[in-house]
Amino acid sequence: MSTAIESPRSEERVNYLNVKDSWQSWLFTTDHKRIAILYLISITAFFFLGGLFAMLIRLELLTPQGDLVSSDTYNKLFTMHGIIMVFFFLVPSIPATLGNFLIPLMIGAKDLAFPKINLLSWYLYMIGGMVAVGAILMGGVDTGWTFYPPFSSNYSHTYVTTAAIGVFISGFSSILTGLNFIVTIHKMRAPGMTWNRLPLFVWSHYATSLIQLLGTPVVAITIALLGMERIFHVGIFDPAIGGDPILFQHMFWFYSHPAVYIMILPGMGVVSEIVACFSHKRPFGYSFIAGSSIAIAVLGFLVWGHHLFVTGQSMYASLIFSLLSMVVAVPSSIKVFNWSATMYKGAVTFQTPMLYAFGFIGLFTIGGLTGIMVASLAIDVHLTDTYFIVGHFHYVMVGGMVLAYLGGIHFWWPKITGRMYPEGWAKFASLVVFVGFNLTFFPQLVLGYLGMPRRYHAYSPEFQVLNVMSTAGASVLGAGFLMPMIYLVYSLFRGPKAPANPWDARGLEWKAASPPPTFNFDSAPVVTEEAYAYSEEAHVG
Amino acid sequence: MEQQFSSATLGMWAFLLTEIMFFGGMFGAYTIYRYMYPAAFESTTHYMNVTLGAVNTMVLICSSLTMALAVRSAQVDNQKLLRLMLVLTLIFGFVFLGIKGYEYHEKFVEHLIPGPNFEYNNRAFAHEAQILFFLYFAMTGFHAIHMIVGAGLMTNLIVQSARGRYSSAYYAPVEIVGLYWHFVDIVWIFLFPLLYLIGAHLHT
Amino acid sequence: MKHQVTPVRTYVLVWLALMILTSVTWQVALLDLGSLNIVVAVTIAVIKMTLVISIFMHARHAESVTKLYVFAGFLWLVILLSFFLMDYLSRGWQVVGKPY
Numbered sequence: 001m002s003t004a005i006e007s008p009r010s011e012e013r014v015n016y017l018n019v020k021d022s023w024q025s026w027l028f029t030t031d032h033k034r035i036a037i038l039y040l041i042s043i044t045a046f047f048f049l050g051g052l053f054a055m056l057i058r059l060e061l062l063t064p065q066g067d068l069v070s071s072d073t074y075n076k077l078f079t080m081h082g083i084i085m086v087f088f089f090l091v092p093s094i095p096a097t098l099g100n101f102l103i104p105l106m107i108g109a110k111d112l113a114f115p116k117i118n119l120l121s122w123y124l125y126m127i128g129g130m131v132a133v134g135a136i137l138m139g140g141v142d143t144g145w146t147f148y149p150p151f152s153s154n155y156s157h158t159y160v161t162t163a164a165i166g167v168f169i170s171g172f173s174s175i176l177t178g179l180n181f182i183v184t185i186h187k188m189r190a191p192g193m194t195w196n197r198l199p200l201f202v203w204s205h206y207a208t209s210l211i212q213l214l215g216t217p218v219v220a221i222t223i224a225l226l227g228m229e230r231i232f233h234v235g236i237f238d239p240a241i242g243g244d245p246i247l248f249q250h251m252f253w254f255y256s257h258p259a260v261y262i263m264i265l266p267g268m269g270v271v272s273e274i275v276a277c278f279s280h281k282r283p284f285g286y287s288f289i290a291g292s293s294i295a296i297a298v299l300g301f302l303v304w305g306h307h308l309f310v311t312g313q314s315m316y317a318s319l320i321f322s323l324l325s326m327v328v329a330v331p332s333s334i335k336v337f338n339w340s341a342t343m344y345k346g347a348v349t350f351q352t353p354m355l356y357a358f359g360f361i362g363l364f365t366i367g368g369l370t371g372i373m374v375a376s377l378a379i380d381v382h383l384t385d386t387y388f389i390v391g392h393f394h395y396v397m398v399g400g401m402v403l404a405y406l407g408g409i410h411f412w413w414p415k416i417t418g419r420m421y422p423e424g425w426a427k428f429a430s431l432v433v434f435v436g437f438n439l440t441f442f443p444q445l446v447l448g449y450l451g452m453p454r455r456y457h458a459y460s461p462e463f464q465v466l467n468v469m470s471t472a473g474a475s476v477l478g479a480g481f482l483m484p485m486i487y488l489v490y491s492l493f494r495g496p497k498a499p500a501n502p503w504d505a506r507g508l509e510w511k512a513a514s515p516p517p518t519f520n521f522d523s524a525p526v527v528t529e530e531a532y533a534y535s536e537e538a539h540v541g
Numbered sequence: 542m543e544q545q546f547s548s549a550t551l552g553m554w555a556f557l558l559t560e561i562m563f564f565g566g567m568f569g570a571y572t573i574y575r576y577m578y579p580a581a582f583e584s585t586t587h588y589m590n591v592t593l594g595a596v597n598t599m600v601l602i603c604s605s606l607t608m609a610l611a612v613r614s615a616q617v618d619n620q621k622l623l624r625l626m627l628v629l630t631l632i633f634g635f636v637f638l639g640i641k642g643y644e645y646h647e648k649f650v651e652h653l654i655p656g657p658n659f660e661y662n663n664r665a666f667a668h669e670a671q672i673l674f675f676l677y678f679a680m681t682g683f684h685a686i687h688m689i690v691g692a693g694l695m696t697n698l699i700v701q702s703a704r705g706r707y708s709s710a711y712y713a714p715v716e717i718v719g720l721y722w723h724f725v726d727i728v729w730i731f732l733f734p735l736l737y738l739i740g741a742h743l744h745t
Numbered sequence: 746m747k748h749q750v751t752p753v754r755t756y757v758l759v760w761l762a763l764m765i766l767t768s769v770t771w772q773v774a775l776l777d778l779g780s781l782n783i784v785v786a787v788t789i790a791v792i793k794m795t796l797v798i799s800i801f802m803h804a805r806h807a808e809s810v811t812k813l814y815v816f817a818g819f820l821w822l823v824i825l826l827s828f829f830l831m832d833y834l835s836r837g838w839q840v841v842g843k844p845y
Contacts, residue, residue, distance in 0.1 A: 113548045113552065114548075114552060175556075175559050179552060179555045179556060179559075180552075182551075182555055183548050183551050183552045183555065186551060186810055187544055187547060187548045187551065188544075188548070210817075213555055213558050213559050213562075214558065214559075214562055214817070214818075214821050215562070216559070217559045217560070217562040217563035217565075217566070218562050218563070218565065218566045218825070220563060220566075221563050221564075221566035221567055221683075222566060225566075225567075225570070225679065228675075228679070232655060232656040232657075232675075233656070233657075234655035234656060234659075234671055234672065234675040235655075235668055235671050235672045235675070236570065236672050236675055236676070241668040241671070241672075242578070242668035242669045242671075242672055243672060244573070244574075244577070246832075247570060247573055247574075247829075250569075250829055250832065251566055251569065251570065254566075254825060301821065301824060302824065302828070304828075305828070305832065308832075312836075313832050313836075314831075314832050314833070314834075314835040314836040314838065314839065315835075315839055316831075316835040316838060316839075317828075317831045317832040317835055320831065546748075547808070550807075550811070551810065551811060551814075554807075554811050554814050554815065555814060557818070558814055558817065558818045561818040561819070561821070561822055562818070562821060562822070562825070565821070565822040565825050565826070566825070568822070568826065569825050569826055569829050572826055572829065572830065573829055573830070573833055576830070576833060576834070577833070591771070591774070595767060595768075595771045598767050599764055599767055602760060602763045602764060602767065603760070605760075605763075605797060605801050606756060606757070606759075606760040606801075608801070609751075609756045609800075609801045610753065610756060613750060613751060613753065613756070616748060616750045617750060716803075719801075719802070720802055723797050723798075723801045723802045724802075726797060727794050727797055727798070730790050730793045730794055730797070731790050731794070733767075733770075733790075734770060734774070734783075734786035734787065734789070734790050735786075735787075737774075738770060738771065738774035738782075738786050739774070739782060739783055739786060741774040741775055742774060742775050742776055742777040742778075742782065743777075
């Protein structure tokens with residue numbers, strides 16, 4: 001943290017934030033950095049909306065009886081929590097904010113390949129989001145975020161079609177962002193920025209973009225067919241008239257499983273950057289980390305049947321999906337080992353981003369291991385649709401992804417805003433998040449193992465103690481999430497001005513000013529050194 | 542300029558990748574239902590107008606030729622030929638849509654549009670046939686929507702080329718609309734045998 | 746910008762091949778070849794598609810990354826179709842009545 005606090009009114013260099021400030025210059029911008037800010041604000045809003053539903057769920061689950069809300073309302077709560085968190089928070093999060101902001105900077109370009117399409121992506125996201133919010137305001141959806149027919153097509157009396165349209169539209173936002181990143185990374189790297197010198201953050205976003213391109217269209221057509229089934233009752237998913245609801249599940253999960261890799265890969269990219277910087281060491285096994293991102297993207301498409309183990313899917317297909325689900329864990333563990341090896345004999349310091357990275361590595365590992373457990377057919381029969389699954393995916397999504405997101409926001413906050421956040425508060429908040437998270441979700445793993453089913457608003461009384469712990473944890477976690485909101489916004493106005501490279505990190509983005517000018521670099525950089533050129537002298541021991 | 546051309550074409554190829562998967566989902570559903578209901582499927586082939594399907598296939602192939610020649614005309618700075626080829630491509634596109642519209646009308650008259658007005662002569666297969674006809678309409682319908690978008694893009698190209706926008710130095714929009722157009726042709730190249738030809742021998 | 750300009754002759758020849766293949770597939774479909782019907786029809790469609798992609802869409806002159814993406818597109822379609830079928834085709838193999 002710098003000691004000299006410059007007066008905000010002192011001569012400010014022109015940067016992308018202050019170059020123009022009319023609302024038109026923001027809403028019609030094509031600057032990738034401004035678009036990233038637009039996404040940051042809207043994604044944060046959706047996160048808190050999804051969190052509101054989570055709070056109501058946890059309040060209901062304080063008592064075994066369904067006494068806070070009716071079961072129909074409870075169905076709507078977990079559905080909308082899921083839809084908002086999956087489609088409007090997790091899928092766009094890091095790519096749309098940090099990816100948009102940093103990728104051109106990291107490769108030495110002045111913007112993405114298609115800046116106007118980038119803006120279109122944001123508008124599609126907002127339109128889809130507004131349609132989904134519309135469904136909520138009109139009365140909600142109660143099918144679960146998974147929209148399974150025949151309930152969603154024939155029996156639900158809620159705004160399924162509206163919510164589906166919102167998801168459909170936002171899917172195109174995801175596709176266009178992925179397309180933009182792929183072309184940018186292929187075509188706009190600065191001279192000397194070879195594939196082997198790309199930051200691992202960029203590699204992980206490349207892999208993510210591949211998944212977005214190949215998977216999202218399938219969920220788009222699935223939702224379109226579901227909508228038509230609901231409106232016209234043609235029978236495609238209705239077993240009473242010859243349709244197969246399992247076909248829906250196959251088509252839905254063909255995207256939705258790779259979607260979880262869309263959510264986690266960018267987080268892994270963030271962790272790679274943070275671990276390298278705060279170990280002051282080149283990532284161990286750079287090419288393995290890069291290659292494992294691509295491996296996860298490819299293998300992630302081969303495992304979706306593990307969501308269908310108890311649906312009547314053939315046992316032979318289930319066995320193959322089970323085996324492949326275990327294989328897909330290998331590249332993830334390669335990353336965990338490489339991050340650990342990076343820290344070994346590195347000069348590790350413990351600023352806030354590194355605390356979040358540590359949290360990620362531990363919690364993602366737990367989440368991943370619970371995933372291996374349910375990849376086993378026999379265990380999954382016992383644990384499916386219990387709170388074990390809920391605990392599993394929250395460990396990877398929140399303990400993994402959200403922690404990485406927070407770590408990344410803190411790490412690049414000086415670059416994005418030109419200000420430093422208050423380190424003391426940030427460290428404290430990260431500990432609150434960590435404690436709150438584990439108190440919320442570890443009991444859920446136990447509850448699931450003991451047999452408590454998910455998506456029920458009432459439960460057997462012997463589960464109450466653990467549920468109360470989980471709700472208490474959720475309150476702590478909520479407080480932990482609110483704190484960055486407060487001190488980060490505070491730092492915008494009162495935080496000390498940040499230098500170009502407050503962390504002594506490597507990477508082209510740290511060579512640009514904090515915050516960068518609109519076109520990022522005064523002249524196109526030429527890359528002559530390898531990535532992560534942390535000096536040898538930084539090692540200890 | 543070169544970087545912009547290669548970025549634009551890579552971008553369009555990446556977009557076509559998403560289209561492969563979009564239609565692929567429907568091909569997947571079609572494959573499963575054909576596998577599940579072979580007899581019902583065979584009974585539906587009676588209602589497919591193979592001749593019109595074949596004519597439409599040839600119409601689209603002709604449109605792909607004119608589209609490819611349009612791109613070539615831009616590459617060699619032949620403005621008149623460029624405009625002519627683009628217009629011909631658009632005309633072929635409209636012929637395709639017209640024939641499709643006629644086919645849909647036929648289906649409408651025969652009560653084969655899935656939904657409340659669906660009626661099928663073979664009572665044993667009524668439900669399955671409705672699903673299969675739904676997939677027919679979904680696949681050809683989304684294809685037709687893509688053709689309409691293509692027609693819009695073609696119209697824009699015609700207008701822009703009339704203003705002299707394109708030349709051998711700048712013809713990326715022609716190239717990428719061409720890629721899109723050929724892709725829509727390829728989708729039909731698969732729809733034709735899968736929807737019209739399998740089972741055609743039953744009705745000769 | 747210098748790009749490969751394909752001769753008119755090539756385009757016309759490809760067009761002719763596509764028209765002929767269409768006629769062939771149409772006529773063959775009118776004969777009863779049993780399960781061969783679908784094999785022939787899909788094979789001819791794949792040949793037509795290859796011609797359109799490599800020559801009309803200039804893929805044969807395209808950069809490696811483009812070729813990789815075209816290949817990836819088809820690979821993913823194959824993954825989708827084959828894994829769907831893997832489930833449905835093997836359902837009948839299970840012996841009914843035995844516990845897990």
